[in-house]
Structures are given as structure tokens and as C-alpha cells.
Amino acid sequence: MADGGGWSTIESDEGVFTSLVENLGVKGVQFEELISLDADTIRSLSPVYGVIFLFKWMRDQAPTQTTTTPLDGTYDTTPPENLFFAAQTIQNACGTQAQSQANPAHRTRPHPPLLQRLHNRLPPDLRGEALSNSEEIRTAHNAFAKASPFVDETTRDANEEEGDAYHFIAYTAVNGTLYELDGLQPYPISHGSCAGAETGGGEDFAEKVIGVLQRRIARYPEGETRFNLMAVVRDLRLRASEIGDAELMEREERKRRAWAWENTLRRSNFVGFIGEVLKGVAGMKEGRGEFEEWVEKAKGETQRRLNRR
Structure with a gap:
């Protein structure tokens, strides 16, 4: 891949996102793809620190300079200090930005040094600018781009209208509130109380986030199915080790080996x-x-x- 100085499109894939956050210094978590909007599935993965939602971006739902309220929920203009929110300023950076905002570091352990510095020193709009111009984060992100000798995604025109555009956002529970973190919005969006949020999703998280997602999906034309949902969870190998589940441990180790092989293929040009x-x-x-x-x-x-x- 040519180094055009930009951000390449990456796949919405559990192995890609897990490897990406590990390369950025976040340990003890992984991503799990959710194939249905099912509360029991989310609860079975507890603790769940957040979810990443990929959807087709529609221009008529985008915020404008005159937007004072989101289509669902309410803007939190004074979010809590331990909520990491950054405005997106660079095309194709939304995947990395979404997982940075949904990761559990603000609750369970310190942020990786770079994200901690952004969180402590800068307001949300400048956090996004600094994140997007970070060579370290951009290099980690672009390592998972599809290799091609013919098309360089990093030089694609930001105003290009051809084809469908897709966008990543995050949902996470902080200080007893369910938040939607969308870098294209001016503020985090509150979706109300979420009991037990400090324990990694909490008792209400599954039902609350599914309700929000269902309302969002309902705004699309009937038959639209191009959505993807991933949960940010504690590394399942840690659970397997703690409870002595050899079968779960072997399954998770096989999954990691498969992810490593698939990521190697993604970086290859055949x-x-x-x-x-x-x-x-x-x-x-x-x-x-x-x-x-x-x-x-x-x-x-x-x-x-x-x-x-």
C-alpha cells in the first residue's frame, strides 16, 4: 500500500479490531461479532464494555450547523470527565475512533499513553484532530488495509460521491448513562439511565442498546440489511483460565490463530x-x-x- 498520508478503509471484522486495539496498547479485551439483536447473546459475553455499530451513512440523517437535537436521545453538552469523546475530522478514521471511544480503559485501567494524553489535555474537537494526525495510530489503522497495486484508498477524494459510504459509531455505558459516541455529531448523545453501568455494561445495557439500535435501523428503507454489530468484551481467554474451561480456551486460541492468518492475508498482495x-x-x-x-x-x-x- 502506498503511503499517501491518509486513512484507508478497514473491514468491520472482530479479528481486525481486536488486533488493532492491541497494537494501540489496549490489553485484556476483544471484539465479538453479534449476528442478531439479541439481549441474551450480549449478556452471555458479560462484561460488555460497549458495542461498535457499522451502518450505511445517509446524508439526510447527518447533523448540520443548525442541528440542536439528535434524531434520538439528547446531546450531553457537559459529558463526564471519564467519557472519551473525539470529533472525527478525517475520512475513513471512524473505525479506529469508534473502538477508541468504546474501549473500557476509562473505567477499568489507564488509557494507552497516547489516548490518555489526548483525553487529559484536549477538548473533544481537538482530540479528534490530534488522533487523526497521529502517525502511530494511523500506521496501526492502515496496517489492516487491503493491499492493492492499482487503488490507493488513502488518496481517495473526500468529496467522492460514487458508491455507498459507511460509518462506525460506538455505544457505551458510563456513570449510569448509555451514551452514543459518533464523531460526526457535535456532542455525545445520551440515551438515558443504564443501571449497573460500572460493572461492564450492567443489567440494563443489553436491553437499552438494542432498543436504540432497533429505532435507528427502523429509519432505513424496508429490506436494508447492510449493518454490522460488534461487542467490546473482556478477553474470553481470561474467563476460560479463571474457570478452568479447557474447551473454551482451545476454541479461543484457535480463533486467535485464524485471526492472525486472516490478517496476514489482508496485508498481502496476490x-x-x-x-x-x-x-x-x-x-x-x-x-x-x-x-x-x-x-x-x-x-x-x-x-x-x-x-x-
């Missing part, structure tokens, strides 16, 4: 390999005198597919 394979096949066909017949057959198959379309 165009050269594919080119060499094609050259080898072409050379074999030519050596057998079958090259022209092979090419004509391929042309015929392509034409038939086009005709069917």
Missing part, C-alpha cells in the same frame, strides 16, 4: 502470484500446442455469459 500462475498455465498450454484452442474456448465462454446477462 496479484504477482496470480500473474505467475497464469504465465505457467499459458506456457504449459503453448508447449502442448493447445494455447490457441484454450484462448478461443475462453472467449466463447465469456461471450455465452454475456449473452445470458
